[in-house]
Amino acid sequence: MDKYVLGIDLGTSAVKIILVNQSGKIVSEAYHEYPLIQSQSGFSEQNPEDWISAVYSGIQTVLKKVTIKPEAIEGLSFSGQMHGLVLLDTVNTVLRPAILWNDTRTTKQSQEILQKMRDFISITKNKPLEGFTLPKILWVKENEPETFAKVKTILLPKDYVRFRMTGVLNIDYSDAAGTVMMDVEKHQWSHAICDLFGIPMNILPPLINASDEVGTITKETAVLTGLSPKVRVFAGGADNACGAIGAGIINENEAMCSIGTSGIILTYEKGMRDYHGDIHFFNHALNNAYYSMGVTLSAGYSLSWFKRNFGKTLTMEEFVTLAEKSPVGANRLLFTPYLIGERTPYADSNIRGSFIGLDAMQTEGDFIRAVLEGIVFSLKDILSVYMCYQKSIETIVSIGGGAKSKLWLQMQADIFNRRIITLKTENGPSYGAAMIAAVGLHWFNNFKECFDQFIQVGDIYFPQKENVDKYNEYYGLYQEVYKDTRSLSEKLLEIERIPR
Structure with a gap:
């Protein structure tokens, strides 16, 4: 029986899902859009439930296009839009719409971060730009204190989708680095940053590698998607990191x-x-x-x-x-x-x-x-x-x-x-996500072997x-x-x- 993996890319305007076989061929794909919420100038938000609906519908569409048994799909992984802020309460209910990477309301918070912490860039290796996650958290803390008081967990977009599909809360290193709350060199959340800006460390999810297996999908997810409950789920990564793998x-x-x-x-x-x-x-x-x-x-x-x-x-x-x-x-x-x-x-x-x-x-x-x-x-x-x-x-x-x-x-x-x-x-981040699942399943010993099988050079242009x-x-x-x-x-x- 042929074996397959799913690559799920949660983009800003739509989710792209591809079904890939062991030779790297895409045998089915789907593209489902979801709306953007722009209530005022500079605001850019989405309802996380729209992501879930689009992902589940997309998987159903992918399966309808092929005549394979669900058990043939052995694994799946994710790529996702970076920096977006999803806030969950004590029972893992979403507290407010997700604030996206292209939201620019946080100029004040971004400027204050560097004013208050001179060694910020040496820890995170990045400037705290408006698009990143930490300024968004500080904006919610300052402007919606009642909401912030209820926060039990923060997640990024693709990590929320993975949580809904598996019931497991975590975040991979490539997306965590984009929050600018992580010590990039030490591979851990920065106590210094969280302490200075009043962010409880216990609201930050566990850190894992993109190719780490987080478990299998829940029975509910299996029913809603048509997948086998035995399909193995791998963490996945930030869209740009996955795009680099796919290339x-x-x-x-x-x-x-x-x-x-x-x-x-x-x-x-x-x-x-x-x-x-x-x-x-x-x-x-x-x-x-x-x-x-x-x-x-x-x-x-x-x-x-x-x-x-x-x-x-x-x-x-x-x-x-x-x-x-x-x-x-x-x-x-x-x-x-x-x-x-x-x-x-x-x-x-x-x-x-x-x-x-x-x-x-x-x-x-x-x-x-x-x-x-x-x-x-x-x-x-x-x-x-x-x-x-x-x-x-x-x-x-x-x-x-x-x-x-x-x-x-x-x-x-x-x-x-x-x-x-x-x-x-060329299928970018979704292809990279599929490759993460393929390596996680040990179809290949490493990514170099996967690249050799999946990626083929086209034309070459010289200056x-x-x-x-x-x-x-x-x-x-x-x-x-x-x-x-x-x-x-x-x-x-x-x-x-x-x-x-």
Whole structure:
């Protein structure tokens, strides 16, 4: 009998579930959406019960598409959106909607954390940005004290789903690191942080490895999903960590470039490395390893925004193809993709995007190419930070929307001046979650063996020297735009704040 695993990726807008066999082939998949709650500006929340409904429905959909016995599915694991705050009471009932990673209400709390604790970054290896979990907890403590008084346990999104499916409370190291309450080097919750900010240690769940088995699903879960009650459940990890596994990033000189709504450059770290908060540094879903990453907030979002406003009648493929008519440098047009602020390397929520070098001779294709180039320039900013810390990256695996266009892939090779690799089958975090289950079940002795079986390289793009030289000149100008427009962005925002 063939054997299978499920990979469950709990995203921000939907859950993606895939069924994978022992050779790494996806034999069935499902995608179920759930709503976002935005009650006021800066707030971003979800009802955890919506996650449960979507996951259970998704598993049912996956099973309906295949004719296999439930017993053939031996295990499952999770990937999940990072940093989200789920609060449970003494009987494990959700106390309030979950506060998500893209919620920005916590600027005050984020600033206070660094003011009160100078060695914070040395413990967590990260700045306490608004998106992370600790500022959210402090916001609830300050603004909803009656709710905070009832808190018995905090969980992150995928850990709550796993709890509902198994009845077991815990959190893996890769997601725990994203709370910025953990001592990343010591692999334990930080007593110093919790004591200083008045967070009881007993509300923090036990820490486990991503590939650790937490048990089997409950009988109720089996009935509601159609799975066998004997299916073994493995902890899983943060979505970016699982995405790196799904892309086969296991060497320190390799990186993953993921262009989705946001853009990410992520690389494997075998041991500790101190980036002083300039780059995110987290515990990995791979045991006793780490990963680091930089984020540009409006990568694919910039392109979809531009198409939504100026290319409504075209498909995305047709829209991007228009950029092929434009030369390197888009006829002297630069675009900075700071539509909702920026994270790496600037961590500036006030900066806004711009087109620089507008010319009456420029065409639609020039604007589209400028947007594509600007997104890659913003990702090169992250590589530049790595270079400042003598981190050598030779090969980049490109996934997401940026891997769907040959033009964009060659652009990455030329701007990064690195070899760019694509994958034949790319399913990101859900595939990484399935691989965690496969290794947990001992289908393979280690992740390297799993990578060799599951991951196949697609096309390879090499930098073209003439383009590299031109892009280096344009990138030098691109780097000047932030500092030259920063004060203008702040003044524009200030105009809107002035009462009339």
